Amino acid sequence: MKNQLHRIDLEMFEGPLDLLLFLIKRDELNIYDIPIAQITKDFLDYVDLAKELKLYSAGDFVLMAATLMKIKARMLLPIEANGDDEIEDPRTELMNMLLEYKRYKEATSTFSEMERFERPHYYHIPATWNPQQEDNTAILEDVKLYDIMLTFQYLIKNYEEPATHSVAVEEVTLSEQVGFLNGLLQAKAKLSFAGLLEKFESRLVVVVTFLAILEMLRNRQVKVKQSKLFDDLFISRGSTFGN
Amino acid sequence: MIYLYQGVALLEINELKQIVEALLIATPEPLTEARFHTCLGDSGSKIPLQEVIRELASDYEKSGRAFFIKEVAGGYQIVTNAEFESYIKGLFSKSGKLRLSQAALETLAIVSYKQPVTRNDIESIRGVSSDSSLRTLLDRKLLEIRGREDSPGRALLYRTSTEFLQYFGLNSVKDLPRLREVEDILAEDDNELV
Amino acid sequence: MIYLYQGVALLEINELKQIVEALLIATPEPLTEARFHTCLGDSGSKIPLQEVIRELASDYEKSGRAFFIKEVAGGYQIVTNAEFESYIKGLFSKSGKLRLSQAALETLAIVSYKQPVTRNDIESIRGVSSDSSLRTLLDRKLLEIRGREDSPGRALLYRTSTEFLQYFGLNSVKDLPRLREVEDILAEDDNELV
Numbered sequence: 001m002k003n004q005l006h007r008i009d010l011e012m013f014e015g016p017l018d019l020l021l022f023l024i025k026r027d028e029l030n031i032y033d034i035p036i037a038q039i040t041k042d043f044l045d046y047v048d049l050a051k052e053l054k055l056y057s058a059g060d061f062v063l064m065a066a067t068l069m070k071i072k073a074r075m076l077l078p079i080e081a082n083g084d085d086e087i088e089d090p091r092t093e094l095m096n097m098l099l100e101y102k103r104y105k106e107a108t109s110t111f112s113e114m115e116r117f118e119r120p121h122y123y124h125i126p127a128t129w130n131p132q133q134e135d136n137t138a139i140l141e142d143v144k145l146y147d148i149m150l151t152f153q154y155l156i157k158n159y160e161e162p163a164t165h166s167v168a169v170e171e172v173t174l175s176e177q178v179g180f181l182n183g184l185l186q187a188k189a190k191l192s193f194a195g196l197l198e199k200f201e202s203r204l205v206v207v208v209t210f211l212a213i214l215e216m217l218r219n220r221q222v223k224v225k226q227s228k229l230f231d232d233l234f235i236s237r238g239s240t241f242g243n
Numbered sequence: 244m245i246y247l248y249q250g251v252a253l254l255e256i257n258e259l260k261q262i263v264e265a266l267l268i269a270t271p272e273p274l275t276e277a278r279f280h281t282c283l284g285d286s287g288s289k290i291p292l293q294e295v296i297r298e299l300a301s302d303y304e305k306s307g308r309a310f311f312i313k314e315v316a317g318g319y320q321i322v323t324n325a326e327f328e329s330y331i332k333g334l335f336s337k338s339g340k341l342r343l344s345q346a347a348l349e350t351l352a353i354v355s356y357k358q359p360v361t362r363n364d365i366e367s368i369r370g371v372s373s374d375s376s377l378r379t380l381l382d383r384k385l386l387e388i389r390g391r392e393d394s395p396g397r398a399l400l401y402r403t404s405t406e407f408l409q410y411f412g413l414n415s416v417k418d419l420p421r422l423r424e425v426e427d428i429l430a431e432d433d434n435e436l437v
Numbered sequence: 438m439i440y441l442y443q444g445v446a447l448l449e450i451n452e453l454k455q456i457v458e459a460l461l462i463a464t465p466e467p468l469t470e471a472r473f474h475t476c477l478g479d480s481g482s483k484i485p486l487q488e489v490i491r492e493l494a495s496d497y498e499k500s501g502r503a504f505f506i507k508e509v510a511g512g513y514q515i516v517t518n519a520e521f522e523s524y525i526k527g528l529f530s531k532s533g534k535l536r537l538s539q540a541a542l543e544t545l546a547i548v549s550y551k552q553p554v555t556r557n558d559i560e561s562i563r564g565v566s567s568d569s570s571l572r573t574l575l576d577r578k579l580l581e582i583r584g585r586e587d588s589p590g591r592a593l594l595y596r597t598s599t600e601f602l603q604y605f606g607l608n609s610v611k612d613l614p615r616l617r618e619v620e621d622i623l624a625e626d627d628n629e630l631v
Binding site: 014015016017018031032059060064097099100101102103104105106107108110111112114115117118119120121122123124126144145146149 | 461462463464465504507514515516517518519520521522525534536537539540542543545546547549550562563564565566575578581582583598603604605606607613614616617618619622623
């Protein structure tokens with residue numbers, strides 16, 4: 001029962017790391033020794049539910065899901081000695097990321113408190129100072145690089161003839177992308193995800209393709225390899241490929 | 244003195260004076276009667292702002308404050324007494340912060356991204372004469388004149404100065420943020436959980 | 438009390454208090470010691486601003502003013518007392534200050550401790566795209582773009598602004614509480630498990 005996620009939980013996470021920290025705390029897991037199979041399952045349940053509820057496009061969560069599955073796969077392999085006596089735990093990098101994120105998440109609550117404390121106070125806004133002859137054009141309080149850039153963008157947008165390039169709405173479905181990947185894998189034994197990205201114009205297509213990979217991974221139609229967290233992913237044929 | 248409304252005490256005058264003072268300090272534009280009543284809500288609908296202002300103004304005078312309440316543009320504003328102008332000038336001299344009019348900012352933006360440019364280039368983008376903003380920017384050493392156009396008109400070419408780069412912590416004009424770089428940030432829709 | 442400089446009376450304390458009050462009312466940014474001395478010119482070089490501020494602050498408290506002097510961003514500014522918030526809100530169209538989202542606060546926390554940082558630095562710690570938070574923070578001037586990274590990618594660098602210090606009521610980023618070390622977090626987690 002404890003694995004049941006409620007809608008209320010879904011909206012409170014800032015990202016995949018936040019969700020993982022929540023799962024670790026809820027289940028009183030040891031961050032040094034994360035039971036990767038269990039947490040991967042819980043994490044995927046969450047991502048599925050979030051997708052169903054269309055809470056957000058799940059890009060960052062999907063990426064983490066792939067990472068978790070990769071760690072899980074590596075945990076099943078016999079431990080390989082790295083050099084002499086150092087044995088690299090596949091979970092180390094994830095643990096470090098979680099801890100680093102946790103430091104800032106804690107600091108965030110301090111900022112929240114400071115914000116609450118300062119909220120009721122308002123700074124005095126001086127009346128514009130007009131020494132005798134001064135022109136009355138609007139004086140900007142202070143200018144930042146960002147203002148210069150925005151101003152230029154605004155001016156140039158109004159200046160140039162509105163370019164009439166039609167925006168084709170790309171309709172991509174999960175099954176289309178599964179078919180597309182199947183086709184590519186027929187021709188090539190191994191695909192680079194980064195290489196695939198270059199083919200796509202829109203972020204939507206990237207995300208759907210990623211979801212397709214995830215789907216195929218679960219059906220064992222493909223295998224996914226990644227050498228390092230956030231490195232390129234390599235997709236190859238799985239045990240049920242072509243069935 | 245206590246303000247009454249339908250026989251009910253609303254706000255005591257000293258409390259009212261404090262509220263009006265807080266509003267005068269925080270207001271970004273002159274405080275009007277209408278705005279004052281918005282701020283006070285139901286309890287304020289019968290209270291004349293003018294009367295409170297009068298009492299407050301006399302307090303400021305009696306206690307030798309360096310500011311007074313000025314009636315301006317249909318509202319009230321706190322401004323400093325004229326005798327301190329010579330000191331106040333110092334706040335705006337060689338200020339670390341840039342204070343530019345919208346016109347000057349637009350001109351500066353165009354020169355930054357399109358340099359070197361002629362006055363004509365600038366004016367055709369802005370659609371208005373940009374003489375005085377160019378002069379302001381040259382005076383403040385944010386722009387400089389660098390040579391002339393290589394065409395019949397031989398118009399003066401403007402570009403940003405070293406001071407401009409230093410102010411924004413840039414090594415060269417190439418380091419200006421490019422629009423493409425921040426397009427993601429500027430995109431209206433995004434995938435982040437808010 | 439009279440301030441002396443080489444045996445000559447410079448300014449009487451009451452006059453000084455008035456001058457500082459006028460400066461505080463007129464300044465668009467925190468009044469620093471340095472700016473104060475610019476405003477006073479030669480006659481002010483020996484006068485400690487802090488002392489005058491202290492006297493003025495105590496006057497305000499005694500006379501029940503609706504505002505006080507806040508030490509912020511390396512200087513002093515006039516700020517309204519908390520109790521008037523409910524009235525002041527009415528001055529602004531969005532009924533007062535908008536609160537930052539959790540995502541924006543996370544992004545700010547990372548920038549304030551690690552500045553200058555690139556967008557990549559932020560996203561690799563948060564594990565999510567941070568475009569819209571960055572946009573919000575730039576729009577609200579809590580962050581600013583400051584140059585570029587000195588490495589091949591030449592990514593834009595972000596850092597916190599004076600407005601950031603004002604928003605959180607800080608004198609400097611050095612006043613932020615220290616970030617907890619990873620070891621402390623682990624030690625605590627171990628205790629929880631027992």
